[in-house]
Amino acid sequence: MARLSNPLGFTPLPVIVITTITYIALFAILLTVQFTVPHHPRTTPAGTNLTQAWLDLEAITRQYHPFNSHANDEVRKYLLSRVKHVISSKKLASDRVEVIDDTLSNVTFSMARTSVYFEGNNVIVAIRGSEDKQPLYPTAQSALAGPRAAKNGGVLVNAHYDSVSTGFGATDDGVGVICVLQLLDYFTETRNWPKKTIVLLLNNGEEDFLNGAKAFMRHPISQVPHTFLNLEGAGAGGRATLFRSTDTEVTKYYKKARYPFGTVISGDAFRKSLKLIRSETDYVVFNDELGLRGLDVAFMEPRARYHTAEDSSRETSLNSVWHMLSAAIATISGLASDTSASFNGHGQPRNDGKVDAGTGSDAVWFDILGRVFVVFRLHTMFALCVTLLVVSPLALIGSTIALAKADKMYLFARKKYIHSSDDDEAIALYGWRGFFRFPIAFVAATATVMALAYLVEKTNPLIVYSSPYAVWSMMFSAWFFVLWFLLRGASAMRPSALQRVYSLVWLYLGSFALLILVTILGQKRHIGGGYLVMFYFAAVFFALLISYLEMCFGHKKTAYVAHFDNSDGTRRNSESVSRPLTGTTGGTRSDDRPLLDDDATETTSLLRGDRRSFARHGARRHSTSEGTEQGERRNAEDLGAPYPGEQGWSAKLPSWLWILQFLVLVPIIIILVGQVALLLTSALYQTPADGSSSLFIYIAFAALTTLLLAPTGPFIHRFTHHIPTFLFFVCAGTVIYNLVAFPFSRDNRLKVFFLQHIECDTGKNTVSLAGVDGYVQRIVDELPSAHGQHANCATSPLRKGLAMCSWKGLPAHVVPKVTPFSNKTYIDTWLDYATARGPRSNEATIRVVGQNTRACRILFDTPISDLAIDGAVSDPRFNATGDNGSREVRLWHREWSKPWNVSVRWDRDASATLSGTVVCLWSDANTGDIPAFDEVRHYIPAWAIPTKYSDGLVEGSKRFTI
Secondary structure: OOHHHOOOOOOHHHHHHHHHHHHHHHHHHHHHHHHOOOOOOOOOOOOOOHHHHHHHHHHHOOOOOOOOOHHHHHHHHHHHHHHHHHHHHOOOOOOOEEEEEOOOOEEEEEEOOEEEEEEOOOEEEEEOOOOOOOOOOOOHHHHHHOOOOHHHOEEEEEEEOOOOOOOOOHHHHHHHHHHHHHHHHHHOOHHHOOOOOEEEEEEOOOOOOOHHHHHHHOOHHHHOEEEEEEEEEOOOOOOEEEEEEOOHHHHHHHOOOOOOOEEHHHHHHHOOOOOOOOOOOOHHHHHHHOOOEEEEEEEOOOHHHOOOOOOOHHHOOHHHHHHHHHHHHHHHHHHHHOOOHHHOOOOOOOOOOOOOOOOOOOEEEEEEOOOEEEEEEHHHHHHHHHHHHHHHHHHHHHHHHHHHHOOOOOOOOOEEEOOOOOOOOEEEOOOOOOOOHHHHHHHHHHHHHHHHHHHHHHHOOOHHHOOHHHHHHHHHHHHHHHHHHHHHHHHHHOOOOOHHHHHHHHHHHHHHHHHHHHHHHHHHOOOOOOHHHHHHHHHHHHHHHHHHHHHOOOOOHHHHHHOOOOOOOOOOOHHHHOOOOOOOOOOOOOOOOOOOOOOOOOOOOOOHHHHHHHHHHHHHHOOOOOOOHHHHHHHHHHHOOOOOOOOHHHHHOOOOHHHHHHHHHHHHHHHHHHHHHHHHHHHHOOHHHHOOOHHHHHHHHHHHHHHHHHHHOOOHHHOOOHHHHHHHHHHHHHHHHHHHOOOOOOOOOEEEEEEEEEEOOOOEEEEEEEEOOOOHHHHHHOOHHHOOOOOEEEEOOOOOOOEEEEEEOOHHHHOOOOOOOOOOOOHHHOEEEEEEEOOOOOEEEEEEEEOOOOEEEEEEEEEEEEEEEOOOOOOOOOOOOOOOOEEEEEEEOOOOOOOEEEEEEEOOOOOOOOEEEEEEEEOOOOOOOOHHHHHHHHHOOOOEEEEEOOOOOEEEEEEEEO
């Protein structure tokens, strides 16, 4: 009962209670931040109106509105009317706010071995800054005056108003679009008028090769902004996350957001050196190709609704709208008011056609619980890492030397002589006891969760798609139980007062090695996500220093061994204060000082009972004062009572210092690592539907589980069996569930990718679904048109990791009607082409026209080396055919059913003829003119949902030879 009187002592009850409450409380806070969006205020700043914003969102998400749909034109008309209404209602002059209905810009560029010709129809609004007095466009007079002043570099805000052909586009990118409209209203208020020019861009064509942003580069106003904010969506609600940023200087303005959310780790995943994320946003166009500096803010979960019909206003909320809008207002207000040299460059045009926006420093940034935003330079992190790598070992070496001089260094101490080395025997200090326990238990626990990761991946690999937190629970409970079982077992057999400090030593060594790695990555590859390891290491280091401080309160070794120096020249063994004495009562001594047999000496009786009697008799004879039993008891009380079974010299160590170690070590690691774990979960857990590896997800979960629970290692041996036993049953239950449960549900539907291809020459009609192998076949079996057919399933050519199953479509049932107001389908007239030889044998012109479409392609059997399209304008920033030629040309008109005239040249040595396929696309699924897609939507199981496979839902093709 004496030990229970200290509520903060390093005893089971305080350790269990404090550790359990801390983990539960912090996990609850982290989950709350992750899954709840801060409520929008009742009153918003002047110039913002959430009611109007929601009406705008509902208006533009009534139908699917991809670029190649008539609904897209309706959305564009609506946005233009809203922009003009805001400007006219405030009676703003054209020299202060300019609306640009851009129906002229076009762009030709190459990606890999694909060439793209795109005619844009972006909507651009320029709010002239109060301190910007120069013309926005180059004119004859402005050319004489020279380029625009560097201080007049403006700010670009971008969102795309096209959706995919299978989604309503509420968060991809409807919320971004309505935020741009609200920013127009906000910054045209007199009190909010910006110092620098703000360019608001509503671009059309992001979903297909980021076409709209590239068309914007062709407009002269693209040279005005120096910084940008891109508003995007890759989910269906939640919080808007700061995905990535170009540098510290622009990121610091996002810090002004009331509810910041994001980490630089997501930005690292986009880096070319790592390329963990395949998809891209307009950010890459503005930064890499236009030369601007800025930020990418987007919604990111749940990904199962991304690019599907569930990306609707029903699945988002005003809270999500306000979260993005408020962050945008704070960021743009800061960027548009900064007229310093940070974003100005030199004001001179660049030879590569990019904007001279100056340079910034690589940044490290992350939020803390969605309320505090930390941002600093990557160089600062590098300096801190190097400082820790140098200072921490020096501090530990210095502490070791100081403790050794104070004669209190018990780490790695084997023995101590009472007087000198001439003594017959030394006092054993057992300073190595417990040294190897933690690494053995750590490796076993980590190996267990890794084994579970491989087991689940082999047995039920997609369970993470719908049940990521069942996977987390399995790994958490397994890791904790294995670590406890081994460390508690070792402590029960051979108790050690050094087990806590030795666990910290091993954590220090492991995190030291990781810190070296992230320091190198930060310097060589500019990876900022290493901040996690830096703070992790710092926490471990300071907790270890506290252990060194704790030894300062202990006995000197000379004073400790003096207790074993008997007046008659004999001594008592140190084990007499290290092990409990069991007698007829089966307990310890009443003075709480455990006692066991002495080591045998030449004076020890050969009889076990005599040895005990002698030990007790010798103890009564020894005294530092009067040689009485009472004096001996006073001497023993000075020695103190250690924790049962632990080394006697540990009796005077302050048992409450573990609280400081715990507070230094655990909360900061749970918060920082826990936020990254939740972000990683949101970003990855539903990516297997896109063909990504599920094993990578499980391995990442296992690694983060280890990082999150490793701080319990120094304290876990004080746990009794109750909580670990409960976690054992949790582990058993979740393992069974993860191995046998069906991985999809109504709330977490498997995405399958639809495509219909029709050969217009022959009338051959093929319908295809691509998806996870084994599940896509089950979906195809549910479709009436596939009944009685053998679906041909093979590896998807465009989506790696997925299977593509194809079957013959029924002519009367699934042939689309590509011309409006007609129930007849004349397949051979859907598209047409004409070819003509050029003046040289390796030159030709191809004229392509598609009915009721504005998107076609030309696929070549052999690559072309040169390309020219009527209406295209050359731009030194873009290469039409790339360095290795082109095998495909994608053609986009802003008008319907308009022909393209494409001139090509090919290598005459490769072939005297040129052959290939002309393909036209139809993407409008709103009118019921694609029956095959309607059939899939109607009959698909409740646990699955269709999305687009490519740019078009229907492809019609004809072969050609020149």
